[in-house]
Amino acid sequence: MEVDGIWLRLIWLDYRLAVIVSVFIPLVLVIWSAFKRVDAINRLLIIYWRVASLLMVTVYLLIPGWSLAFFTGFAARCLIPISLWFWVDLNDEIKDLPPSPLKLATTTWRWAITIFSCFAILVNIPFLSCGLNGIGGAESFCQVWLQPPLHYKAWFHANSNTGFLGFLGIIGLVAYVMYFLSFLIFRLGRQGRSALDH
Numbered sequence: 396m397e398v399d400g401i402w403l404r405l406i407w408l409d410y411r412l413a414v415i416v417s418v419f420i421p422l423v424l425v426i427w428s429a430f431k432r433v434d435a436i437n438r439l440l441i442i443y444w445r446v447a448s449l450l451m452v453t454v455y456l457l458i459p460g461w462s463l464a465f466f467t468g469f470a471a472r473c474l475i476p477i478s479l480w481f482w483v484d485l486n487d488e489i490k491d492l493p494p495s496p497l498k499l500a501t502t503t504w505r506w507a508i509t510i511f512s513c514f515a516i517l518v519n520i521p522f523l524s525c526g527l528n529g530i531g532g533a534e535s536f537c538q539v540w541l542q543p544p545l546h547y548k549a550w551f552h553a554n555s556n557t558g559f560l561g562f563l564g565i566i567g568l569v570a571y572v573m574y575f576l577s578f579l580i581f582r583l584g585r586q587g588r589s590a591l592d593h
Contacts, residue, residue: 403539409515410543416511417447417475420504427497435488436501438590439479446478447471449571455564457544459557465526465540467568469519476509482590 421440428436449471456464480486492498525537552560 402536403542405518406539407543409518412511413450413515416504416508417450421447421508424497424501424504428501431497433492433497435485435492436497439482439485439489439501442478442482442590443475445574446474448567449474452564452567452571454544454547455560455567457541458548458552458564459561460538460541461561461564462526462529462537463568464564465519465522465537469516469523472512472515472519476512479505479509481588483588485590 421443425437425440425444428440449467453464453468453471456467489498489501522537522540525540529537548555548557548560
């Protein structure tokens with residue numbers, strides 16, 4: 396029970412940090428960069444939001460306790476830092492920007508979320524077995540992941556059926572996978588590590 400309590404505190408810390416680092420700060424940055432018309436930073440953040448949407452899909456898959464969420468959450472943690480550093484042209488454009496509070500905030504956030512994502516990947520590795528074995532049964536440490544999503548449901552979807560919310564998560568996942576495959580098959584081969592359309 397004590398071990399489960401440690402994991403529970405660690406998971407709640409992960410969720411709280413994720414709200415700050417993965418939602419609040421990039422939301423401020425994307426509005427700021429749009430207002431300042433800094434195209435490179437704005438484009439980077441739009442790419443980030445597309446990739447990070449897998450985290451929200453994961454929350455909706457966890458609400459009904461579907462074990463697939465352990466894999467989508469792990470994938471999101473891996474893809475987020477890649478999406479922030481993959482683009483050669485954006486990296487160069489951001490590096491060449493004159494010093495400004497927006498550039499400093501963006502660079503600091505990129506490093507912070509990269510470090511946070513690496514930490515989250517390490518935390519998630521032991522729980523990948525929950526994706527294979529299921530959340531129920533004797534695997535009580537798998538069930539600690541359900542508490543934050545269920546709190547989210549209580550706040551935003553109090554009267555909604557958990558199965559319906561999970562279905563929304565599946566729809567989101569299908570759309571995400573289709574977009575990702577389209578990127579890999581068509582765009583990556585044509586443009587490589589350039590975020591700008593040719």
